[in-house]
Amino acid sequence: MKEQDTIAAIATGTSDAGIGIIRISGGQAFEAAAKLFRTPGGRSNPADFAPNSIHFGYIVEKGEIIDEVLLTVMKAPHSYTTEDTVEINTHGGVFVMNRVLQLVLQSGVRLAEPGEFTKRAFLGGRIDLSRAEAVMDLISSQSEFARKTAVAQLEGSVSESVRTLREKILYEIAFIESALDDPENFSLEGYPEKLRGICSDLLKEMKDLIEKSGRSQSLRRGIRTVIAGKPNAGKSSLLNRLVGRDRAIVTEIAGTTRDILEETARIGEVLLCITDTAGIHETDDRIEQIGIERAVRALDEAELILFVADSSEELTTEDQMVVRKIATLAEKRGKADPVQCIAIRNKTDLGEKVTQQDMVRLFEAEGISAEHLSCSMTTGEGLDKLENKISELFRLGEILEKNEVFLANARQTRAMQDAADAIAMTMESIDRGMSEDFFSIDLMNAYQSLGTIIGEAVEDDLVEEIFSNFCLGK
Ligand SMILES: Nc1nc2c(ncn2[C@@H]2O[C@H](COP(=O)(O)OP(=O)(O)OP(=O)(O)O)[C@@H](O)[C@H]2O)c(=O)[nH]1
Ligand SMILES: [Mg+2]
Numbered sequence: 001m002k003e004q005d006t007i008a009a010i011a012t013g014t015s016d017a018g019i020g021i022i023r024i025s026g027g028q029a030f031e032a033a034a035k036l037f038r039t040p041g042g043r044s045n046p047a048d049f050a051p052n053s054i055h056f057g058y059i060v061e062k063g064e065i066i067d068e069v070l071l072t073v074m075k076a077p078h079s080y081t082t083e084d085t086v087e088i089n090t091h092g093g094v095f096v097m098n099r100v101l102q103l104v105l106q107s108g109v110r111l112a113e114p115g116e117f118t119k120r121a122f123l124g125g126r127i128d129l130s131r132a133e134a135v136m137d138l139i140s141s142q143s144e145f146a147r148k149t150a151v152a153q154l155e156g157s158v159s160e161s162v163r164t165l166r167e168k169i170l171y172e173i174a175f176i177e178s179a180l181d182d183p184e185n186f187s188l189e190g191y192p193e194k195l196r197g198i199c200s201d202l203l204k205e206m207k208d209l210i211e212k213s214g215r216s217q218s219l220r221r222g223i224r225t226v227i228a229g230k231p232n233a234g235k236s237s238l239l240n241r242l243v244g245r246d247r248a249i250v251t252e253i254a255g256t257t258r259d260i261l262e263e264t265a266r267i268g269e270v271l272l273c274i275t276d277t278a279g280i281h282e283t284d285d286r287i288e289q290i291g292i293e294r295a296v297r298a299l300d301e302a303e304l305i306l307f308v309a310d311s312s313e314e315l316t317t318e319d320q321m322v323v324r325k326i327a328t329l330a331e332k333r334g335k336a337d338p339v340q341c342i343a344i345r346n347k348t349d350l351g352e353k354v355t356q357q358d359m360v361r362l363f364e365a366e367g368i369s370a371e372h373l374s375c376s377m378t379t380g381e382g383l384d385k386l387e388n389k390i391s392e393l394f395r396l397g398e399i400l401e402k403n404e405v406f407l408a409n410a411r412q413t414r415a416m417q418d419a420a421d422a423i424a425m426t427m428e429s430i431d432r433g434m435s436e437d438f439f440s441i442d443l444m445n446a447y448q449s450l451g452t453i454i455g456e457a458v459e460d461d462l463v464e465e466i467f468s469n470f471c472l473g474k
Pocket of ligand 2: 235236237248249256257277278279
């Protein structure tokens with residue numbers, strides 16, 4: 001079986017650094033390390049070292065010292081993977097780390113697959129699936145929000161609430177089964193009504209979790225933000241301001257941006273994935289037309305739209321055309337998947353021909369609402385208002401303070417949705433006056449779907465898929 005191989009990988013980054021760690025895990029970890037390692041006193045076998053101890057020494061190949069290292073020895077089951085583990089702290093040069101890794105691999109150890117150490121921690125029963133996914137989230141987190149939610153999950157917040165839900169469901173399944181087996185001692189009189197109430201509470205709890213998690217997932221991944229407006233309004237100037245450098249070409253020529261440009265920017269604690277787009281207007285220019293099509297497609301995916309207008313000139317039919325596109329999109333999305341819009345009157349340093357009222361009217365005429373403010377990309381005036389507005393719209397402070405529980409990813413959300421569907425089915429069966437054994441089938445489905453979130457009874461290939469998303473060495 002593959003899981004019995006001993007595996008190794010560079011656990012630290014693959015650029016030059018002060019130290020690098022090569023991790024070896026599995027039944028042959030000590031044996032492999034013994035072939036390469038010597039202490040100054042000539043000891044080499046980690047199996048003889050005390051558990052959780054660190055040893056100074058050398059990696060040696062045919063009598064030649066390759067690197068001076070520190071060797072950490074962890075004995076099963078007290079290691080990250082629950083297996084015998086050796087960590088070699090080498091000097092952190094890429095060349096040196098790879099050289100040592102090659103020697104390790106020559107001693108009968110194979111290169112670990114991405115996420116394989118964490119997978120072993122899961123298979124060894126040290127962490128559940130939701131925590132394993134949290135490790136991955138923590139590694140890839142790019143904002144304070146992402147880090148905090150990953151740590152919360154690592155601490156088991158998702159597992160906790162999933163387990164509580166499962167316990168409640170299991171209690172009802174057990175009750176129904178007992179009552180069916182032993183009608184003399186357990187009465188089902190009035191039970192369906194009681195169960196309906198319980199299901200209704202469970203369903204509400206699950207739906208809340210799904211809804212909040214959707215928001216949290218977009219906060220973690222970065223809010224998909226699209227800058228839109230007519231040509232020359234100052235869209236690319238806004239992108240440059242938000243990312244803090246000259247990312248996009250800015251000129252006084254209308255139609256400068258033709259393709260879409262993507263960048264991430266951190267606004268306070270919010271991460272934005274920003275797309276700058278070509279100015280939307282009627283044109284015969286083939287290249288611009290393609291750019292505009294792309295702009296409209298980007299709008300389709302947006303969670304936040306920054307509409308930019310040039311307030312040094314009167315609003316035009318081109319502005320109207322863009323707002324109309326936003327309105328069409330907002331209507332298509334409906335309440336379930338709303339899009340936020342901030343309308344920016346830019347170029348205030350040139351005098352304001354367009355008032356807030358003009359803008360509000362422009363939006364009202366198309367039947368949508370937006371947050372309104374004015375800025376100058378040239379002087380930077382008003383940008384703080386824009387940043388505050390973004391933080392406010394996504395109410396990050398509130399979420400961070402509450403330490404709420406969120407499902408970490410689409411997989412967990414889907415499983416929670418399946419569980420919620422099964423609970424809804426139970427309620428339907430109750431309403432239709434079906435017999436109790438039907439309830440327990442649906443409740444069991446809900447119980448099992450919840451189990452997949454924490455990794456109880458998950459299919460092998462799902463385990464493979466989840467762990468292959470990890471980075472190497474973790
Ligand atoms: N005075 C002034 N000029 C600005 C301001 N913002 C942008 N501009 C100028 O307006 C022109 C157009 O700016 P861009 O950022 O390229 O506008 P855009 O919306 O990306 O234009 P396209 O890519 O052509 O659609 C440039 O000459 C900018 O320097 C501003 O706040 N004040
Ligand atoms: Mg541009």
